[in-house]
Amino acid sequence: MHCTFHGFTMATRSSDKLKGPHAKKKKCNSCVEVNQEMKDLVEKKFLVALPQDFYDFWQFLCEIDEANPNNVLQPSKIRLGGPFDLLLGKSSSEDSDYLLHHRFFCDPPEFQTVIISTEENCEEHIGYYRDDPSQEPAFLALSHGGDTCRLLPLGDNLFAAVHSYILQAKNSSPASEKLMNNIKKVAKRKGYEIGNQTAKMVARKKKVVSKSFHTAGIVVPVDENGVGWREISLTDSQLKKLFGSILKEDANSSKSVDELQEIITYVQFANDECDYGQGLELGIDLFCYGSEKLHGYIHAVLPMAYSLLGYNAFETIILAHLNRRSRGLCNYLT
Structure with a gap:
């Protein structure tokens, strides 16, 4: 049985829900799927289409805590950001506000924040990095914010990126360990690879023409004659x-x-x-x-x-x- 409400499809299920650190004892028999109308709105506001793993991660969190998906991430001191806030009902009358929402000082246009740290005085954030706005993201990376421009690859899907971030964090707890295990289970079920250097990412490295200051690398179309790229005279x-x-x-x-x-x-x-x-x-x-x-x-x-x-x-x-x-x-x- 399905019904649509504010851009989401509520689908009743008889199967048990995946339990997380904030799951209630009473089983929840509904999940939240983002319909095409909402996906189109996200693309219209942020100028890029978000990949399926973005929406699958949203659904994963909502299956655990539909009322407040951020509760699931709270033990790991991170929360949803960027386009996720549109799914959470936030908005603005200014189009540029969507483009700049959670866009930190050194974030290039290729980088789109989706997860931010909740720790005080911490600007760490995770985002999709794409070489071409019309194509799928190449990977997700971590930025430390501030005046630091370096982007550190975490994986080629959001499940892998969040798992890698929590694994590297110094604030591990039983709740965050449980979250990582849940992430791995769902990622495996949906066919997402957990790891910060996947075959897809390795293949992209061969196309990088320059590391650039942010070290994530630049990929541009280059034809068989080498037209498309030319080195700068300085290192x-x-x-x-x-x-x-x-x-x-x-x-x-x-x-x-x-x-x-x-x-x-x-x-x-x-x-x-x-x-x-x-x-x-x-x-x-x-x-x-x-x-x-x-x-x-x-x-x-x-x-x-x-x-x-x-x-x-x-x-x-x-x-x-x-x-x-x-x-x-x-x-x-x-």
Whole structure:
């Protein structure tokens, strides 16, 4: 028996529910499945389609505590974030609020937060990373937030990512151990691999053209003649030194600005020859360096790179983020 209510399908079941740390003694005979209308709304608001494991994880939590799915994650000091808050009934009248909700200072457009830490003064968050906004995410990664741009892969599905995070955490408890066991059971039943280096992730590594400052790697379309990608003339360490010199605003800053302008000119030449990946790498590195003083240079290369690659969603996200780039946890949905 099914009935639809506020974007969710309530399906009665006769089978026992998976019990978690907050399961009630009385058996619950309903689960929450997100219908297509709600999935379409999520994609419309966040500009990317969420994969099936996102909705399967939501259903897993709701089967344990339908009234408040976050209760299931509470023992591990994490909670749902990002697009999950739309499923929880939160909203905003401003479209850009959805794009910036739980988007931390150094989160590139490719990264979409879905889990955040509840620990005080902690900005750790887990998100999907995708190379192309029209495709499935490549994996999920952990960001420590703040001025740290590094993204640490946790798995290629949300069950694996949360399991890996809890496993690595220092706040293990019987309740979190029980949650990990439940996650493994459901993941196995649904065919999700638990592990932070799956075959899918290893295959992607072979396509990475540059690690970039966030170390998650950049993948761009490259044809059989190598068109699509061109290396920047400086190494990562040399780029960081160059950006740092510009920010110091000392006697050498003018020379460093000229050098960066020259690199941007080379990016424009690369764009003319369809090597769009060079501008993407430079723009991402400028963004990940983490200074508002570099926003003018980011504007000059990164939106154009996304546009030329056909990644219009990423272009919209980066422009919204640069317009309201804030430090700390950004709660825009209420």
